Amino acid sequence: MNRNLSPFNIVSLVAGFAFLYLPIVLLIIYSFNESRLVTVWGGFSTKWYAEMLNNDGLRHAAWVTARLAFLSATIATIFGTLAAVTLVRRNRFRGRTLFSGLVYAPIVMPEVITGLSLLLLFVAIGLNRGFITVLIAHITFSMCFVAVVVQSRLLTFDRSLEEAAMDLGATPSKAFFAVTLPVILPAVIAGWMLAFTLSLDDLVIASFTTGPGSTTLPMKIYSQVRLGVTPEINAVCTILVALVTLGVLAASIIGKYRVTETR
Amino acid sequence: MARGQVPLMLRVSTWIPYFWLALFFLVPFVIVLKVSLSETAIAMPPYRPAFSGLDQVFEKIGQFSVDNYVWLTEDALYFNAYISSIRIAFFSTLITLIIGYPLAYAVARASSSLRPLLLMMVILPFWTSFLIRVYAWIGILKQEGLLNQLLLWLGVISEPLGILNTDVAVYIGIVYSYLPFMVLPLYAALERMDRSLLEAAADLGAPPVMSFWQITLPLSLPGIIAGSLLVFIPAVGEFVIPDLLGGSTTLMIGKTLWVEFFSNRDWPVASAAAIILLLVLVVPIVLFQNAQSKVREAGG
Numbered sequence: 001m002n003r004n005l006s007p008f009n010i011v012s013l014v015a016g017f018a019f020l021y022l023p024i025v026l027l028i029i030y031s032f033n034e035s036r037l038v039t040v041w042g043g044f045s046t047k048w049y050a051e052m053l054n055n056d057g058l059r060h061a062a063w064v065t066a067r068l069a070f071l072s073a074t075i076a077t078i079f080g081t082l083a084a085v086t087l088v089r090r091n092r093f094r095g096r097t098l099f100s101g102l103v104y105a106p107i108v109m110p111e112v113i114t115g116l117s118l119l120l121l122f123v124a125i126g127l128n129r130g131f132i133t134v135l136i137a138h139i140t141f142s143m144c145f146v147a148v149v150v151q152s153r154l155l156t157f158d159r160s161l162e163e164a165a166m167d168l169g170a171t172p173s174k175a176f177f178a179v180t181l182p183v184i185l186p187a188v189i190a191g192w193m194l195a196f197t198l199s200l201d202d203l204v205i206a207s208f209t210t211g212p213g214s215t216t217l218p219m220k221i222y223s224q225v226r227l228g229v230t231p232e233i234n235a236v237c238t239i240l241v242a243l244v245t246l247g248v249l250a251a252s253i254i255g256k257y258r259v260t261e262t263r
Numbered sequence: 264m265a266r267g268q269v270p271l272m273l274r275v276s277t278w279i280p281y282f283w284l285a286l287f288f289l290v291p292f293v294i295v296l297k298v299s300l301s302e303t304a305i306a307m308p309p310y311r312p313a314f315s316g317l318d319q320v321f322e323k324i325g326q327f328s329v330d331n332y333v334w335l336t337e338d339a340l341y342f343n344a345y346i347s348s349i350r351i352a353f354f355s356t357l358i359t360l361i362i363g364y365p366l367a368y369a370v371a372r373a374s375s376s377l378r379p380l381l382l383m384m385v386i387l388p389f390w391t392s393f394l395i396r397v398y399a400w401i402g403i404l405k406q407e408g409l410l411n412q413l414l415l416w417l418g419v420i421s422e423p424l425g426i427l428n429t430d431v432a433v434y435i436g437i438v439y440s441y442l443p444f445m446v447l448p449l450y451a452a453l454e455r456m457d458r459s460l461l462e463a464a465a466d467l468g469a470p471p472v473m474s475f476w477q478i479t480l481p482l483s484l485p486g487i488i489a490g491s492l493l494v495f496i497p498a499v500g501e502f503v504i505p506d507l508l509g510g511s512t513t514l515m516i517g518k519t520l521w522v523e524f525f526s527n528r529d530w531p532v533a534s535a536a537a538i539i540l541l542l543v544l545v546v547p548i549v550l551f552q553n554a555q556s557k558v559r560e561a562g563g
Contacts, residue, residue, distance in 0.1 A: 005369060005372055005373060006372075008365070008369075009365075009369035009372055010369070012365035012366050012369040013366065013369045013370070013373075013381070016362065016363075016365070016366035016369075016442075016446075017366075017384055019362070019439065019442070020384070020385075020388050020439075020442060020443075021384075021388070023396065023399035023400055023403060023439070024388070024391065024395075024399055026399065026402065026403065026409060027395070027398070027399040027402065030402065079279060079280045079283055080280070082275075082276035082277075082280050083276075083280035083284075085273070085276045086273070086277040086280065086281075089273060090269065090273060090277060093269070093277065095281070099277070099281055099284075102281070102284040102285065102288055102289060103284065104552070105288065106284075106288055108496055108544070108548050108551070109541075110499070110500025110517060110540060110541075110544070111500065111502065111517075112500055112502055112517045112520050112521060112540075113295070113500070113537045113541060114288075116295060116520070116524060116533060116534065116537050117288075117291035117292050117294065117295040117537070118287065118291050120291060120294045120298055120530070120534070121287070121290060121291035121294055124294055136287055137287075139283070139287075140283065140284065140287040140288055143280065143283070143284075144284075147280070172270040172272055172273070173270070173272045176272065197390050197392075200392065201392045201394065203393075203394050203503060204503070204521075207525075208524075218392070218394050221394060221395075222394060222503075225394075225398050225401070225507060226507075229398070229401050229402050229405075233398070234402075237392070237395040237398065237399075240391075240392055241392075241395060244390050244391050244392070245391075247390075248383075248386070248387055248390050252383060
């Protein structure tokens with residue numbers, strides 16, 4: 001079997017990855033630019049990072065976003081895992097079709113619609129917009145992504161392990177927490193990370209559902225970007241890209257470790 | 264497990280997410296539908312008096328008005344925005360497919376030791392903030408940006424190109440942002456393919472180009488469909504890309520809806536626009552679900 005790459009394959013790989021990575025690499029390089037003119041190179045400097053750290057508005061937005069992403073990812077992971085268990089384990093119950101529809105629909109729903117509809121709900125029930133309302137919004141769409149990730153892992157889980165535990169006297173919930181959960185844990189962690197980054201990235205839904213005092217980092221970046229490209233924003237973006245890259249690399253290493261361990 | 268006896272834990276694990284999604288996804292959606300059918304005049308700010316509680320919401324259900332929809336169909340701006348969103352999404356999906364296919368193909372053909380690394384490189388941008396990736400293009404595409412500097416330096420052009428704030432920039436932004444969505448399902452389909460089919464074709468004398476058209480392409484069709492819909496569906500309602508990269512003439516419905524809501528503060532019309540956007544997307548979404556369940560049945 002010929003597994004070697006043809007020259008065409010190599011060109012596709014190089015061109016494809018250059019397209020995917022070059023813009024981000026350029027953004028990172030220009031965050032270290034001395035000049036305020038973002039596209040003229042004025043020498044190496046880290047002054048924009050210092051400036052970024054002294055920007056109270058940015059710091060506050062970063063703190064809001066960090067809390068929001070952590071809380072919404074954690075709650076969404078719990079709800080999403082429960083939803084995945086339901087989807088895989090309960091084939092018949094009243095409203096199952098509606099249930100799976102409710103889990104899949106938010107994933108394909110355009111963000112502008114999700115944001116608009118949640119805002120109208122919050123206005124209708126008289127809930128003041130702020131941190132809580134964005135949190136609710138982020139939990140709602142992230143939990144569906146978690147459900148899909150965990151569901152695909154649960155589908156391949158060998159149920160006889162759980163049944164064996166129950167034969168040995170474990171209650172269903174004990175069997176779930178002692179046998180099933182450790183096996184699906186990598187998927188649950190991956191779901192949490194996905195939920196975390198979704199919350200970290202979200203601009204549209206947060207713009208609809210947030211209130212004064214709870215401006216998130218993407219909203220802050222967006223309002224500054226509309227005024228023009230600045231090296232300071234490049235610095236913020238570089239930090240975010242670095243964090244996400246480290247997170248994904250760490251997760252893949254943990255994933256590999258766990259796979260080899262269970263084999 | 265005994266028949267008819269669902270453990271308490273399993274029942275709880277159904278009702279918590281069920282309740283949450285019903286309250287924060289289904290109910291809001293019903294409200295959008297309701298607001299879209301309400302009179303613009305009463306529902307315009309000051310908005311609260313007409314709509315202060317849920318009881319009033321349902322009280323008003325009797326007073327449906329399709330005025331907002333009529334208004335939308337009469338307003339050329341909206342009609343053009345829908346058409347132009349679909350056109351932009353369609354062509355960017357096509358370009359994404361053309362760029363994504365060779366990449367997915369090469370990743371699928373790479374040796375098994377190289378493949379995890381290549382896959383990771385496809386997935387990594389997907390985890391990186393959408394907003395940041397769109398923003399990165401502003402510095403490249405603008406008048407005094409890096410692309411123009413490079414082209415001027417190479418002598419390809421004598422005057423800087425005005426790419427930013429045009430539809431071209433929107434195409435670039437969509438293709439760039441959604442490329443991983445296209446490559447991953449394509450890769451999944453290509454990787455599953457039985458390679459001995461290609462060998463058999465070669466043994467029977469088929470040139471590589473012919474076996475590609477006759478074997479590889481048809482077998483990767485589920486991946487092509489899934490990837491294309493994964494790009495097309497979100498691209499139609501896209502807001503960030505047309506707003507940051509597009510110009511004043513770029514019409515896309517996500518942006519129009521945003522402006523209607525935040526600038527014109529006409530909530531009923533924005534709601535009606537949202538409902539129509541959803542109707543436009545129903546067909547591709549249903550197609551996607553069908554394709555996915557077919558893949559699940561076939562591949563398990």
